[in-house]
Amino acid sequence: MQINKKIYTTLVIALLAISTIAVAIPMASAEITFAPTLDPISGPVGTEVEVSAGPNGASPFSTVTVYLDALSGAVLGTGSATATGSYSIDVEIPPTTAGEHYLVVNDGETESNGTIFTVEPRLVIQTVPATFGSGPYTVLPGDSLILTGDGFAANDDITITFDNEILPNSFEITSPTVTTDSTGSFGASIIVPSTVTLANFGLYNVTAVDEATNNATDSVYIDYYILCTPSSGPRGITITISGRIAPNEAYTVRFNGAAIGTGTTTATGAYSVDYTIPGVLSEISYPVDILWNLTETRDTTFTVTASPIIDVSPLTGIVGANIGITGEGFIPGANLTLFFGSSILNTTAMGFGPSVATGPSSGNIPASSTFVVPALAVGSYAIKVVDQFGATSNTIIFSITATPVFMVETRQTTYVQMDFISLKSQVTSAVDAWIEIKMPSGLMFWSGMLEEDQWQMVNGYYQIPNDALSLTWWPIASDAPTGTWNFTIYAYGEGPGAKLDTNLFEVVEKPTLQTVLDRLDTMEASITNLFTSTKGDIIAVINTKAGQIIAAIPDLDTIDAKLVSIDGAIATLDTKLGTVETAVSNLNLGSMGADITAIKGDVATIKTSIGTVNTAVSNLDAKVVSLAGEVATVKTNVGTIQGTVTSIDGKVATIDTGVGSLQADVSDVAAKADQTPVWIAVVLSLVAAIAAIFAVITIRQKIAG
Numbered sequence: 001m002q003i004n005k006k007i008y009t010t011l012v013i014a015l016l017a018i019s020t021i022a023v024a025i026p027m028a029s030a031e032i033t034f035a036p037t038l039d040p041i042s043g044p045v046g047t048e049v050e051v052s053a054g055p056n057g058a059s060p061f062s063t064v065t066v067y068l069d070a071l072s073g074a075v076l077g078t079g080s081a082t083a084t085g086s087y088s089i090d091v092e093i094p095p096t097t098a099g100e101h102y103l104v105v106n107d108g109e110t111e112s113n114g115t116i117f118t119v120e121p122r123l124v125i126q127t128v129p130a131t132f133g134s135g136p137y138t139v140l141p142g143d144s145l146i147l148t149g150d151g152f153a154a155n156d157d158i159t160i161t162f163d164n165e166i167l168p169n170s171f172e173i174t175s176p177t178v179t180t181d182s183t184g185s186f187g188a189s190i191i192v193p194s195t196v197t198l199a200n201f202g203l204y205n206v207t208a209v210d211e212a213t214n215n216a217t218d219s220v221y222i223d224y225y226i227l228c229t230p231s232s233g234p235r236g237i238t239i240t241i242s243g244r245i246a247p248n249e250a251y252t253v254r255f256n257g258a259a260i261g262t263g264t265t266t267a268t269g270a271y272s273v274d275y276t277i278p279g280v281l282s283e284i285s286y287p288v289d290i291l292w293n294l295t296e297t298r299d300t301t302f303t304v305t306a307s308p309i310i311d312v313s314p315l316t317g318i319v320g321a322n323i324g325i326t327g328e329g330f331i332p333g334a335n336l337t338l339f340f341g342s343s344i345l346n347t348t349a350m351g352f353g354p355s356v357a358t359g360p361s362s363g364n365i366p367a368s369s370t371f372v373v374p375a376l377a378v379g380s381y382a383i384k385v386v387d388q389f390g391a392t393s394n395t396i397i398f399s400i401t402a403t404p405v406f407m408v409e410t411r412q413t414t415y416v417q418m419d420f421i422s423l424k425s426q427v428t429s430a431v432d433a434w435i436e437i438k439m440p441s442g443l444m445f446w447s448g449m450l451e452e453d454q455w456q457m458v459n460g461y462y463q464i465p466n467d468a469l470s471l472t473w474w475p476i477a478s479d480a481p482t483g484t485w486n487f488t489i490y491a492y493g494e495g496p497g498a499k500l501d502t503n504l505f506e507v508v509e510k511p512t513l514q515t516v517l518d519r520l521d522t523m524e525a526s527i528t529n530l531f532t533s534t535k536g537d538i539i540a541v542i543n544t545k546a547g548q549i550i551a552a553i554p555d556l557d558t559i560d561a562k563l564v565s566i567d568g569a570i571a572t573l574d575t576k577l578g579t580v581e582t583a584v585s586n587l588n589l590g591s592m593g594a595d596i597t598a599i600k601g602d603v604a605t606i607k608t609s610i611g612t613v614n615t616a617v618s619n620l621d622a623k624v625v626s627l628a629g630e631v632a633t634v635k636t637n638v639g640t641i642q643g644t645v646t647s648i649d650g651k652v653a654t655i656d657t658g659v660g661s662l663q664a665d666v667s668d669v670a671a672k673a674d675q676t677p678v679w680i681a682v683v684l685s686l687v688a689a690i691a692a693i694f695a696v697i698t699i700r701q702k703i704a705g
Contacts, residue, residue: 031111032058038103038115044122044216045095045150045185051077051103051115052088060085062107068094069102071112081107093119097154097184098214121151121184121216123208138221140244140269141194147178149208149216150185156210158186162193162222163205171195180210196222224269224298226253226290230331230389232303235279237331237390239302241288242272251292255302265292276390277304305329310365310385310393318403321373327365327385327393330358334387338371340398341381345371358387378402404429408464408489409503417482417510421474427462430455432492433500435469440483446474449492482507525549527559527577531586542577556592556610563611566619569637573610584619584637594638596620599660606638622664624653634664 034057039050051066058064058081066076066089079089091103098121102114125137126146139145152158158178162171171193178188196204201223209215226243233239241253241261247269253261261273271290281304289299308329317323330336335357338345358364365385383396408425415421421437433450448469455462484504491498529541538556542549553559559575566572571584597612598605604617620636627633630645632655643657651667 031109032064032105032107032113033111035113035115036103036105038117041116042118042120043093044120045093046122047093049091049093049103049117050088051091051105052086053105054086055084056086057081058085058087058105058107059109062109064089064105064107066091067104067106068096070104071106073104076103093117095150095183095185098151098210098212119151119184121149121208121210121214123147123149123206123216123218125206125218125220138223138225139192140224141192141196141222143192144189145192145206145220146187146189147206147208147218148185148187149180150183151216152180152184152186152208152210152214153212154180154182154184156180156184156212158188159209160188160190161207161209162196163207164200165203165205167200167202169196169200178208184210192220192222224296226288226298226300228288228300228302230334231300232305233277233331233389234305234307234329234391235277235281236307236392237387238274238276239389240272240274241290242270243290243298244269245271245290245292245296245298249292251290253288253290255288256286277302308363308385308387308391308393310383310396312383312396312398315397316399316401317373318401319373319375320403322370323373323398325365325369325371325385326367328363329393330363330365330385330387330391331389332358332363333360334358334363334389334391336365336388337386339382339384339386340371340374341376343374343376345374373398373400376400405461406500408433408501410487410505412505413503414506414508415476416508417476417480418478419476421476421487421505422466423464423469423487425461425463427455430462431500434490434492436486436488436490437474438486438488439481440485441481445485450489476507478510480507482509525577527575527580529586530556530561530573530580530582540577561610563608563613565613566606566615569619569621596636596638596641596659599657599662604660604662608638617662620662622662624655624664624666624669627666627669632664632666634662 034053036051036053036057039052040047043049060081060083062081062085063078064081064087065078068074068076074094076091076094077089079087081087096119098119100116100118103117104112104114106112124147126148137145147160149158156179158180160173160178162173163169173190173193176188176190178186178190180186203219203221205217205219207215207217224243224245226241229240229242230237241255245251245265247265247267249265249269251263251265251271252259253271253273253275255275260275263271263273265271283304283306285301285303287299288302289297291297306329308327310325310327313324325338357366359366378400380397380399383398385393405426405428408423408427411422411424412419430452432452434447435450436447437445439445450464450468454465454468456465457463483506485507486502486504488502489500491500525542525544527540527542531539531541533539533552537552538554540551540553540559542551556573556575559577561573561575564572564574564579566584569584570581571587572579572581593607593609595607596604597607599617602617603614604620605612605614620638622634622636624632625635625640627645631642632645632653633640633642634655634657641657641659643655643661645653646656646661647654648666651665652663653666654661654663
């Protein structure tokens, strides 16, 4: 069946409209229609929580934002939904009050949803001063404690109590008053109750409770104590055994049962003994204790470990080389010093020293550590690393090798634009090298590879042959930037740190006419011609005893040029190089501010930036280039003027200008006026009308089908 053309057209238009609507409908669509999953669902301030949802949890590819409590609350984090609308965002619970809070999600649409996260109170204890080691701190009555808390009720008073876990003792702190801020957080410095007696020493829970009964607990020992700093390490280190007992007591410190120090404690009960771990001890734990008042003791342990081990790579190098070093078995967190023979490499400039410390828990030298070979004589040196407690590594023998003579630099320190850069060299060992030449801006001018086998031995030294680097590729362009350039040669593949040699050189401008003018007295220079190039540059032709020079000059003032006369098409100028005659057209007088200031009879006065002259009006080569009514625009070889046409005789018009009357050729204007006969214009109009009629007929036929 044949479909009517009008029906076919209507169907096509309808299908196009439907397809447009279909494109506007997203393939998958979802808003935040169900609550996210939280992991975990409770915890103190600072808890990391994963906020997530499966497919259709949000609009596909949308940005999902997590808020605290409401869209007006703090933004906790953002993430992107997948093509299916699932998402997973990690957030951290900020300081806020205890209890239930919603973590609300929104994907930019109108729907939002949230899941409850329960904030739990938290209390953290710090001693002043802090004791050494992990686990609960140990303090004595009257000591200061710093407490920090968060996740309590807002703007509530906090009650702090000390409760012994074994003995039925409880002590309440009433001063100072501790109050939370608007987020339920607080910080306080309190005094350990002085009413705690020796009989009540032990582990105490410190509890903070707000008016809404929200509470949190941390632990602290109230007791005499002894500790070793550090608590473990290799033989040969010096440890400090310290702590606090009763004030003003005579004491004895023992290591593995042997007395190693005695004394009397201070008014605060403090004591301290330094002890060097003997080299004969085995790698086990040893008891350490303090004895006073005949029977009172406190004890701890010290563990002897293996000596630290280092490794150095490579084992040879020249002065200034970067050498890698690894190591393990030092005291965790200790500062390190590297000994290179009798020299101590303990400055940042040398790449090692006090700024290098072991990991706080590993006791290893940090990864990627290096040191720089010091400026010492060629020979072998013992390398070892010692930490701040005296833990000493094994010894590594390192050899400083002779620094080879390596001199490669540009042959000149100053080059002129259009010169060629060349190199000179004196090298005792050929290497694979990389060469870079950079311009003042830092941009690369040239870079390239020089292979080891391309060097040539000449008189006991390796040199670079001219063809090895294609030196003909190194001409300095005539417009190359002037200033300080940089030449550097590197050991190939070793990076910028393997610099072998470098130098700076200057690039200066190519010689100009000014250079010539500065030496006129010795060159016997005389000017023979002047002309303006197609680019507008003024070019001077100068004869010297060394030959002819053609040079661009910035302006005629450079040669003190003065316009003397214009005779016909020839202009005469006086310059410091002599008198020169040149065509008026060569000078481009218009660019020199040329202006006709007066016309009297057959004489015109012309003023320019290099002088004022009188010349015959006929020398102006005046021509009328346009007519607008009686107003004529006249072009001369020194500029354009306007005036009123007073008469026309053949192809010569008399024109009255503001500076006088002159006669000008009007033949160009007449020729232009005759270029389009009237009958041609009529024919063109008829053709256009016929084309329009034909177009209308064609359109009607197509509509009719």
